[in-house]
Amino acid sequence: MQTDFKKRISQSIAFWTFRILSLIVMGVLFSILGFIFVKGIGVVNWDFITQMPEDGMTKGGIYPAIIGTLCLISGSMLFAFPIGVMSGIYIYEYTKDSWYRKFVQLMTSNLAGVPSIVFGLFGMALFVNKLGFGDSILAGSLTLGLLALPVVIRTTEEALKAIDKSYREASYALGGTKLQTIRRVTLPMALPNIITGLILSIGRVSGETAPILFTVAAYFLPKLPTSIFDQVMALPYHLYVISTSGTNINESRGMAYGTAVVLILIVLILNIIANLIRRFLSKKYKTN
Amino acid sequence: MQIKAAFDDAAFINLIKPLHLSVIKKIINKTIEGLLMLSSTITTLTVLLIVLFLFKEGLSVFKESPLEGENVIVLSNQNKITHLSSIDIKKIFDQETTNWKLIGGANDSILLFTINDLSNYFSEEELGPNFEFLPQKMDSLIEANPGMIAIFSKKYLDKNHKSKIASIDNISPKSFLLGKEWFPTASPAVQLGVLPLILGTLYVSIVAILIALPIGLATAIYIAEVANPRIRAIYKPVIELLAGIPSVVYGFFGLIVIVPLIQKIFDLPVGETGLAGAIILAIMALPTIITVTEDALRNTPRSMKEASLALGATQWQTIYKVVIPYSASGISAAAILGIGRAIGETMAVLMVTGNAAVMPHSLLEPLRTIPATIAAELGEAPANGIHYKALFGLGCILFIITMFINIWVEAISKKRIKH
Structure with a gap:
C-alpha cells in the first residue's frame, strides 16, 4: 500500500511538472504574440498598408515593403516550386536505392541545414557579383528560392511516400506506364500535401531576413519596382532597420510594432490556409 | 492490282x-x-x-598579407628580427610591445616611424621640392637606427634600399582559428582571429539548449503521453506557428522586452548580452526540440508500453523506464538539431547580443556570434578585400559546423532505424 501511494505521488508530481512546463511554453508564445498585437494592432489600418513611408520612416505606411515581399515570394516560388517538385518526383519515383539517390538526398539534407546567412553570402558572391545582377529582385528571389528548395523537395518526397503501394500497383496492372501513373494517380493524390508544403515554405520565405540583406533589400526606397533588376524594400528587413538602426528609433517604434503585426499575420494566415487546404483536399480525394 | x-x-x-x-x-x-x-x-x-x-x-x-594597402614594414639591417606576425605588428604599433627583446630581438627599445613623423626628422628643404629625396633619406635614417620600425607605402621605398623589408606572415589557418582578436579594419595590420566569435556562438547556443531542452522535453512528453487528444489538438498547431514566426520578430520582441528586463534585473549598463541571445534562441529552438522529441516518443512500440503497464508499473514509471530509454537517440537528435538551429540563427542574435567581438567571459556581457558578424560586416567590407574574404572564411566555418551536425543527426537516426 505504502509503495503504491509513493508511486502515485511521484506520478502526479511528474505529470504536473510537465503540465506546468508545457503551459509555460504556451504562455511564452501567447505573450510574444499578445504583446506585439496589443501594441501594434492600433497602427495597422488601411493607410498603413497602402501608403509610402514618410518622415524618415516614422510616419506613413509600409506599402513598398509589402509589395517587395510579394515580389520576392513570387520570384522565389517560380524558381523553387517547379524545380523542387520535379526533383522530388525524380528522386522518389525514378531512383531506387542507387548511389545517385543517396547522393542527392545527402545534398538536399545538407542544403536544408545550411544557415540562412550562408545563403546570403552565396547569393551575394554568385548572383550579385559574379553574374552581375546587382542588388535586385532577381538575385534576392534566386537566393530565397535556393533556401526554399530543400523544403519543397522534402515535402514532395514525403507526400509521394505516404501514398499506399496498392494505388500504384493498380495503375500498373491496368497497363499504365510509369509516367501515366505519376500524372493520373500519385501526383493528384500527393497534391494536398505538396501544396501545404508550398504554403508553409512561402511563410518561411516571407520572414527571412539574412539572405536578402546583401542581395536585394533596400533601406528606404519609397517607390515601386519596375523591373526584376530593381532593389526593393522587404517587410522583415524593414522591421530590422527601423527597430535597430533608424535615426529616430523611438519615433518609429509604432511603425515597428505595426510591421511585426503584419509579418505575424502573414504567417498566421498562411498556416490557416495550409491547414484548410490539407483538410479540404484530403476529404475530396477520400470521398471520390 | x-x-x-x-x-x-x-x-x-x-x-x-x-x-x-x-x-x-x-x-x-x-x-x-x-x-x-x-x-x-x-x-x-x-x-x-x-x-x-x-x-x-x-x-x-x-x-593575403595582413598589412593594409600597399604598405611595407622596413627595419635596419642591424636588427636581428627579419619577420613579424600580424599580432606582433599590432602590439608594436599599439605600443604594447616596446622592446625588441620581447619578440626575440636584441635588448633595444622600439622606435616607431610612420610617414606622419617625417617632419620630426627632416626639414622640407632636405626632402626636396617634390619629395624626390624622401626615399633615400628615409632609407638611411632607418638603416642608422637599429631600434626603428618604419611603415610606409611601397612607392616611398628607395630603389637601392640598404635597409631590409620585414617579411610579414600571411594570415595563417592557425592564427585565423585561434587568434583572439577580431579587428578586420585595424591599421596598420588587420587582426583576423575568430576564436572570440566561435566561442561566442557556441556559448550562446549551448546555454540556449540547456534552457530549452528540459522545457521542450517536458512539453513533448506531455503532448505525446499525458495530454488527452483534445489538448493535443490545441498544442500541435500552436507549436507549428511558433516555428513559423520570422526570426526578426523574435529579435524585435527580445530587443523591446527581454533586453530592458535583463538590464533592470542584473543592474547592467547595457541589456544587450549573451543571456538575452540565449533566451531568445531557447524560445526559437523549442519547436524543433518538441517536434523531434515527440516523434521519437511516439515511435515507442505499443507492445512495450503495454507490457510495462501489465507488470503493474504506473504510467510515469513506464515513461521513464521504457519510453524515454527507448527514444533516447531521438531525444539526443532533437538536442543536436536544436543546437544546429541556434548556431545558424542570425537576425535575432544580431539584434539582442550587443555584438562586441571580444572573448566572452560571462553571459552578462555583450558578445558576438559568427552569423551576426557576417550580417553586420559584409555590407561594409569592400568586395574581394581581405575583410570580405575573412567573412567568407567565417561562412565556411559555419557551413562545416552545420554539416557536421547534419551528418551526426543522420547517423543517430540511422542507428535508431536499425534497432
Missing part, C-alpha cells in the same frame, strides 16, 4: 499509325523524364556550387 495496292497502303498506314503515336509518346515521356532528372541535378549542382564558392573565397584569405 490497284485494289491490292490500296489495301497494302491501308495496311501499311494501319501498321505505322500506332507505331507513330507510340514514338511521339515515347519522345514526350523521355523529355519529361529528362526534365525531372535535370531539376534534381540542378539541386545537387547548387549545393556543390555553394561549397565551391564559399571555400574558394574563404580559403583565399590565407593568401
Whole structure:
C-alpha cells in the first residue's frame, strides 16, 4: 500500500511538472504574440498598408515593403516550386536505392541545414557579383528560392511516400506506364500535401531576413519596382532597420510594432490556409 | 492490282499509325523524364556550387598579407628580427610591445616611424621640392637606427634600399582559428582571429539548449503521453506557428522586452548580452526540440508500453523506464538539431547580443556570434578585400559546423532505424 501511494505521488508530481512546463511554453508564445498585437494592432489600418513611408520612416505606411515581399515570394516560388517538385518526383519515383539517390538526398539534407546567412553570402558572391545582377529582385528571389528548395523537395518526397503501394500497383496492372501513373494517380493524390508544403515554405520565405540583406533589400526606397533588376524594400528587413538602426528609433517604434503585426499575420494566415487546404483536399480525394 | 495496292497502303498506314503515336509518346515521356532528372541535378549542382564558392573565397584569405594597402614594414639591417606576425605588428604599433627583446630581438627599445613623423626628422628643404629625396633619406635614417620600425607605402621605398623589408606572415589557418582578436579594419595590420566569435556562438547556443531542452522535453512528453487528444489538438498547431514566426520578430520582441528586463534585473549598463541571445534562441529552438522529441516518443512500440503497464508499473514509471530509454537517440537528435538551429540563427542574435567581438567571459556581457558578424560586416567590407574574404572564411566555418551536425543527426537516426 505504502509503495503504491509513493508511486502515485511521484506520478502526479511528474505529470504536473510537465503540465506546468508545457503551459509555460504556451504562455511564452501567447505573450510574444499578445504583446506585439496589443501594441501594434492600433497602427495597422488601411493607410498603413497602402501608403509610402514618410518622415524618415516614422510616419506613413509600409506599402513598398509589402509589395517587395510579394515580389520576392513570387520570384522565389517560380524558381523553387517547379524545380523542387520535379526533383522530388525524380528522386522518389525514378531512383531506387542507387548511389545517385543517396547522393542527392545527402545534398538536399545538407542544403536544408545550411544557415540562412550562408545563403546570403552565396547569393551575394554568385548572383550579385559574379553574374552581375546587382542588388535586385532577381538575385534576392534566386537566393530565397535556393533556401526554399530543400523544403519543397522534402515535402514532395514525403507526400509521394505516404501514398499506399496498392494505388500504384493498380495503375500498373491496368497497363499504365510509369509516367501515366505519376500524372493520373500519385501526383493528384500527393497534391494536398505538396501544396501545404508550398504554403508553409512561402511563410518561411516571407520572414527571412539574412539572405536578402546583401542581395536585394533596400533601406528606404519609397517607390515601386519596375523591373526584376530593381532593389526593393522587404517587410522583415524593414522591421530590422527601423527597430535597430533608424535615426529616430523611438519615433518609429509604432511603425515597428505595426510591421511585426503584419509579418505575424502573414504567417498566421498562411498556416490557416495550409491547414484548410490539407483538410479540404484530403476529404475530396477520400470521398471520390 | 490497284485494289491490292490500296489495301497494302491501308495496311501499311494501319501498321505505322500506332507505331507513330507510340514514338511521339515515347519522345514526350523521355523529355519529361529528362526534365525531372535535370531539376534534381540542378539541386545537387547548387549545393556543390555553394561549397565551391564559399571555400574558394574563404580559403583565399590565407593568401593575403595582413598589412593594409600597399604598405611595407622596413627595419635596419642591424636588427636581428627579419619577420613579424600580424599580432606582433599590432602590439608594436599599439605600443604594447616596446622592446625588441620581447619578440626575440636584441635588448633595444622600439622606435616607431610612420610617414606622419617625417617632419620630426627632416626639414622640407632636405626632402626636396617634390619629395624626390624622401626615399633615400628615409632609407638611411632607418638603416642608422637599429631600434626603428618604419611603415610606409611601397612607392616611398628607395630603389637601392640598404635597409631590409620585414617579411610579414600571411594570415595563417592557425592564427585565423585561434587568434583572439577580431579587428578586420585595424591599421596598420588587420587582426583576423575568430576564436572570440566561435566561442561566442557556441556559448550562446549551448546555454540556449540547456534552457530549452528540459522545457521542450517536458512539453513533448506531455503532448505525446499525458495530454488527452483534445489538448493535443490545441498544442500541435500552436507549436507549428511558433516555428513559423520570422526570426526578426523574435529579435524585435527580445530587443523591446527581454533586453530592458535583463538590464533592470542584473543592474547592467547595457541589456544587450549573451543571456538575452540565449533566451531568445531557447524560445526559437523549442519547436524543433518538441517536434523531434515527440516523434521519437511516439515511435515507442505499443507492445512495450503495454507490457510495462501489465507488470503493474504506473504510467510515469513506464515513461521513464521504457519510453524515454527507448527514444533516447531521438531525444539526443532533437538536442543536436536544436543546437544546429541556434548556431545558424542570425537576425535575432544580431539584434539582442550587443555584438562586441571580444572573448566572452560571462553571459552578462555583450558578445558576438559568427552569423551576426557576417550580417553586420559584409555590407561594409569592400568586395574581394581581405575583410570580405575573412567573412567568407567565417561562412565556411559555419557551413562545416552545420554539416557536421547534419551528418551526426543522420547517423543517430540511422542507428535508431536499425534497432
